[in-house]
Amino acid sequence: MKPESSYAKLRLTMQEKKIETEILEILSRDCRTPPETIARMIGRSVEDTTGIIEALENQGVIKRYTATIDWEQLGLEKVIAFIDVKVMPAREVGFDAIAMRIARYPEVKSVWLVSGGSDLRILVEAVNLRSLGNFVAEKIATIDGVTGTVTQFLLRKYKEDNVLYNEPEPDDRLIVSP
Amino acid sequence: MIMGDSKEIRPLLKPLSSRARELPFSGIRRFFDIAASMQDVISLGVGEPDFTTPWNIREAAIYSIERGQTSYTSNYGLIELRRAISKHVVQLYNTSYDPDTEILVTVGVSEALDLAFRAVLDPGDEVLVPEPCYVSYKPCVTLAGGNAVGVQTSAEDGFQCRAEQFERVITPRTKAILLGYPSNPTGSTMPRNELQRIVDLASERGLYIVSDEIYDRLTYDQEHVCVSSLRGARERTIYLNGFSKAYAMTGWRTGYVCAPEEILRILMKIHSYTMLCAPIASQKAALEALHRGEAPLRDMVAQYNQRRRLIVDGFNRIGLKCRMPEGAFYAFPDIEATGLGAEDFAERLLFDERVAVVPGTAFGTGGEGHVRCSYANSLERIEEALSRIGRLTAKLIS
Structure with a gap:
């Protein structure tokens, strides 16, 4: 392959990457932004834009579209806990086998492998304190290879997914200014 | 002043500086006063970022x-x-x-x-x-x-x-x-x-x-x-x-x-x-x-850029010719197709559709036939403003 053509190809991929990143940033701010609007924001056709979004969905880059909800404001009580799990890593699979075992429970919202004193940090959501306690005691602590858990309950949310919960930021600029 | 006396008594006072007095007030001021007294105005008249300082x-x-x-x-x-x-x-x-x-x-x-x-x-x-x-x-x-x-x-x-x-x-x-x-x-x-x-x-x-x-x-x-x-x-x-x-x-x-x-x-x-x-x-x-400040700056510029494309595309669709501005956060569409001057158009837009823009004439004679629209505003508001401007423009052109 000639050096110019590989350079041109590289440039093209870089441009595509830039467009993809731009689309993803728009969607991460508001996943309901219509493709027509996104197309106009990035200066591409609607077909191009929908094509790129579909490809990103198919590749699994876009996992899913969700809403950030203040359940408390709705009056819905939910118990959320962060659980630090110490794990004995297994030969061949390391932490993956236990991590996946934990991740498959629907109560478990997120599972991360972290550095520091514990190995896995998981986020669990339950309807009340008792069911959460039961879940940890019966399901997590009893998994082979789990050597200890530390549970921390969430008391109040201040910010989630870039959204401040309690501090609306009104637009108090002058209506017309030079 | 004595109560009930209708005649105004002015204290003896020499005039203020003639240079200062003769200086005209900014054309933006008049619009500000009108717009500030109205409800539900979407303002594209703001000459500052809509972001808070990082x-x-x-x-x-x-x-x-x-x-x-x-x-x-x-x-x-x-x-x-x-x-x-x-x-x-x-x-x-x-x-x-x-x-x-x-x-x-x-x-x-x-x-x-x-x-x-x-x-x-x-x-x-x-x-x-x-x-x-x-x-x-x-x-x-x-x-x-x-x-x-x-x-x-x-x-x-x-x-x-x-x-x-x-x-x-x-x-x-x-x-x-x-x-x-x-x-x-x-x-x-x-x-x-x-x-x-x-x-x-x-x-x-x-x-x-x-x-x-x-x-x-x-x-x-x-x-x-x-x-x-x-x-x-x-x-x-x-x-x-x-x-x-x-x-x-x-x-x-x-x-x-x-x-x-x-x-x-x-x-x-x-x-x-x-x-x-x-x-x-x-x-x-x-x-x-x-x-x-470089990282937040880059993020803001990326968002301005997206809004810039959106608003310029929006004006051109409406039938108001708008060139793609290369910098700042203003679009300066040509409103001559509406048959109105910049001041009249801005006034109609404010009273009929409650969108505030600044007539180009506020920026000197070369601004006639144009209005300044700031896209330092949220996407939703830009889109809503465009649809209102489109409604007025359609009325004026037909």
């Missing part, structure tokens, strides 16, 4: 206040801030200014403009000002005792000015050329070669260049050209910039001037008598902006 910058100022840093600073401004500005200008434009003698921290570019003209002008001296332009340019010249000579640019030329246009109006009284690119209100920028020709002309005629580059970081398709970085420009250029637009810091009122020592010391002298120094908390915030 938190790290706000926090730096809070920390400095907590530590009791509440004093005056050097007239020039904090030396660490001047050093940071010097480094910043070298990195961006490869132009070097000595932080000890060639940089002055001001209360926004507004103060810097005032200083520049007071330093340069004698009564009756002329300053060439491309129009349409920022509302304060000509009044600042007038208040400094000079005469502002408008040089009209047009949509056909992309609102760029040409050396020949200046050449035609230069007189023995001409002292300076004012450049303000990227431009408020048109969003246009100047190509390097044309700027160089203007610099060459200024060199030939011994003119100063006052260059307001407050929107330098908000350019979208190409790199900004700093006037001082051009051949032969540094020695005659008073370079003005600040933090308001790039870092969403309008309310902090912090800007700076860079100029050769012999020019800057005169500006500094005026500043030392009239302003003393810029507020220290704002200077601390500005320092943080230069140290760690």
Whole structure:
């Protein structure tokens, strides 16, 4: 392959990457932004834009579209806990086998492998304190290879997914200014 | 005054300064007064970012206040801030200014403009000002005792000015050329070669260049050209910039001037008598902006860029011809298709559809037939404003 053509190809991929990143940033701010609007924001056709979004969905880059909800404001009580799990890593699979075992429970919202004193940090959501306690005691602590858990309950949310919960930021600029 | 006496008794008082009295009020003011009294107005009339100052910058100022840093600073401004500005200008434009003698921290570019003209002008001296332009340019010249000579640019030329246009109006009284690119209100920028020709002309005629580059970081398709970085420009250029637009810091009122020592010391002298120094908390915030403001800046520019494409596309769909602005955060659509003048259109838009825009005429004669629409606003509001403007336009065109 000639050096110019590989350079041109590289440039093209870089441009595509830039467009993809731009689309993803728009969607991460508001996943309901219509493709027509996104197309106009990035200066591409609607077909191009929908094509790129579909490809990103198919590749699994876009996992899913969700809403950030203040359940408390709705009056819905939910118990959320962060659980630090110490794990004995297994030969061949390391932490993956236990991590996946934990991740498959629907109560478990997120599972991360972290550095520091514990190995896995998981986020669990339950309807009340008792069911959460039961879940940890019966399901997590009893998994082979789990050597200890530390549970921390969430008391109040201040910010989630870039959204401040309690501090609306009104637009108090002058209506017309030079 | 005696109760019930209808005759007004005026105290003996000589008239206020005729120069100040004769200065017209800004055309923006009238619109502001009307719009402020109405409900549910979507405003595209705002000349400042819709973002709040990034938190790290706000926090730096809070920390400095907590530590009791509440004093005056050097007239020039904090030396660490001047050093940071010097480094910043070298990195961006490869132009070097000595932080000890060639940089002055001001209360926004507004103060810097005032200083520049007071330093340069004698009564009756002329300053060439491309129009349409920022509302304060000509009044600042007038208040400094000079005469502002408008040089009209047009949509056909992309609102760029040409050396020949200046050449035609230069007189023995001409002292300076004012450049303000990227431009408020048109969003246009100047190509390097044309700027160089203007610099060459200024060199030939011994003119100063006052260059307001407050929107330098908000350019979208190409790199900004700093006037001082051009051949032969540094020695005659008073370079003005600040933090308001790039870092969403309008309310902090912090800007700076860079100029050769012999020019800057005169500006500094005026500043030392009239302003003393810029507020220290704002200077601390500005320092943080230069140290760690690049990431939030890039994020804001990316969002402005998306809104820019959206709003320009929106105007063209509606049937209002709109060129793609290369910088700042203003679109300057041509509203002649509606059959209304800029003032009438803006007024109809405000009363019929409750959208505030600024008539181009507020920025000088070259602005007729256009309105300035700021896209420093949320996507939802821009889209809603476009649909309302579309409704009025359809009514007017049919």
